[in-house]
Amino acid sequence: MxxxxxxxxTKALKEIIDTFVTVNEQYWANPSSIHEFGHQTDELLQSARKQVADVLKTVDEKVYFTSGGTESNNLAIFGLANKYKHRGNHVLISAIEHPSIIEAAKMLQKQGFIVELIPVNKEGYIKLEELDSLLRHDTVLVSVMHVNNETGAIQPINEIASLIKSKSRAVFHMDAVQSFGKMVVNFDEQYVDAITISSHKIHGLKGSGLLALKSTIEITPILFGGGQESGVRSGTTPVPLSVCTAKAIRIANANxxxxxxxxxxxxxxxxxxxxxxxxxxxxxxxxxxxxxxxxxxxxxxxxxxxxxxxxxxxxxxxxxxxxxxxxxxxxxxxxxxxxxxxxxxxxxxxxxxxxxxxxxxxxxxxxxxxxxxxxxx
CATH class of the missing domain: 3.90.1150.10 (Aspartate Aminotransferase, domain 1)
Incomplete structure (x- = not known):
């Protein structure tokens, strides 16, 4: 075939599958438990979080492990828009975003936000002049995918970010599901405030991914419960998947x-x-x-x-x-x-x-x- x-x-790497089995066999405790076994498991989880933060050049506590790209994108759209709604209710997304962004944005509209689409040209690149005219003082969130999953078009992230920062107080989210591990993604240099990565797109495991934020960015949770993942993503953190996500990111970045x-x-x-x-x-x-x-x-x-x-x-x-x-x-x-x-x-x-x-x-x-x-x- x-x-x-x-x-x-992508096909999962054998070493990642092996890691998944090992962690399940040796660190199956709940990382939130207060006994020593739980503490050891949590140490492994926090080590994985630090590894991701080091690659992305952010702080550990701003790396949130999720179930994958869709959840991360939903968390970004709902969590960031609602966190900063005191600044306004205007949201911009590109016309070619992944459904996990588009459908979430439609739901934002039902909640009272004004959502507008940034048009693209015939090659699939965002029209920067249109973005310039759409940005407003009350724009609170802009979400643009780095690489389009259907055409491979690379958006001019630095130019987009510069416009956003010069014309608004909006938070800038970048869906990097199709770019990370395939090309250079400089989260620390591209003026991006939030980034989505999915593990199974970089030879990791399905059902895992992350949303990472810059150190100065806050977010409102969309899942509520025990307050795991610094209160942003409640639910028992799947340590084996999170460790494997970190490993996939390290391998992709190193090679x-x-x-x-x-x-x-x-x-x-x-x-x-x-x-x-x-x-x-x-x-x-x-x-x-x-x-x-x-x-x-x-x-x-x-x-x-x-x-x-x-x-x-x-x-x-x-x-x-x-x-x-x-x-x-x-x-x-x-x-x-x-x-x-x-x-x-x-x-x-x-x-x-x-x-x-x-x-x-x-x-x-x-x-x-x-x-x-x-x-x-």
Whole structure:
């Protein structure tokens, strides 16, 4: 099997699975318990928290372990908007955000907040002049994803952050689920106040992730109970998952340059290959994350190609795994005003350093065969 769907999820590293088993076997106590075993387990949890804080250049107590990207994004939207609502009730999100941001923002509207979408151009980049005009004195939160999960477009985070800080008092949240571990993410340099990371996107385990804040940022909880995670995320903290999340982050960060180089070579070779077909349009823009190549075949539904490739043991996806089973057109592609001839035929390839050049060569042969059958190219 050739697996080119790494933006949906990645294969967990064996050493992370081994760590998960070890922690479950040796540190199964509740970290909130006051006995010595609980204290030892809590020490392990706090060590994992410090490891993440060191990588992200923030303080330990501002790293909150969650169940993954969706919970972290929900916590950011509800928790930050409500914490700073004394400053105003205006919230901005980009038009191409992940559903976990968009749906949470819709709920904010029902709570009385004014939510507006920042439009993007045909390449999927935020229109900075539009952001400039949308920012207001009462804007309390802006949320923009670093890398779009469907096209790989990289948003100009520094420029966005500079505008936000110069025109408002808003807190800036960045969804880095598709960027961390694939490209440089400088939480300490990008003027970002809050960042979301998901473990299973970087060869960690599903059901775990985090939201990290800058030291000066406060947040209101959305889960209530025993006050775990410094009162921000109640519920018994799953120590094995949290430790594995920290390990996945450390590994991804330590090997970033090598992994980026490997992924970029595969991505560029596939892009060059796809451009040879007259009926194919590359959707991914020039400035994009190295691991995503999004393209469309004119006049053919993406599902047709996915099924044909799957019969050849090649796994790809249409756009986002979170919405690919739904029949409606991608909100990202609509926001980019993609032409009707291409909007139903989008296919996303997403690579990992676990993929090989040999797999790329095999994909090229199989894809050519499939194109000849379906399109006659």
């Amino acid at each position: 050739i697996y080119f769907d790494n933006s949906s999820t 970033l340059n090598t992994h980026m180089e490997s992924i970029l070579k595969m991505s560029e070779e596939v892009t060059t290959f796809l451009k040879k077909f007259s009926s194919i349009k590359i959707i991914s823009p020039e400035i994009k994350a190295p691991h995503i190549v999004s393209f469309s075949v004119r006049g053919v539904k993406g599902e047709v190609f996915i099924n044909a490739l799957q019969k050849e043991d090649v796994i790809v996806s249409t756009s986002s795994a979170c919405s690919s089973k739904q029949t409606q057109t991608s909100h990202v592609l609509k926001a980019m005003h993609l032409e009707d001839d291409y909007i139903k035929g989008v296919i996303r390839l997403s690579f990992s350093y676990m993929n090989t050049p040999e797999e790329v060569q095999q994909f090229k042969r199989i894809f050519t065969k499939v194109m000849n059958v379906i399109k006659g190219d």
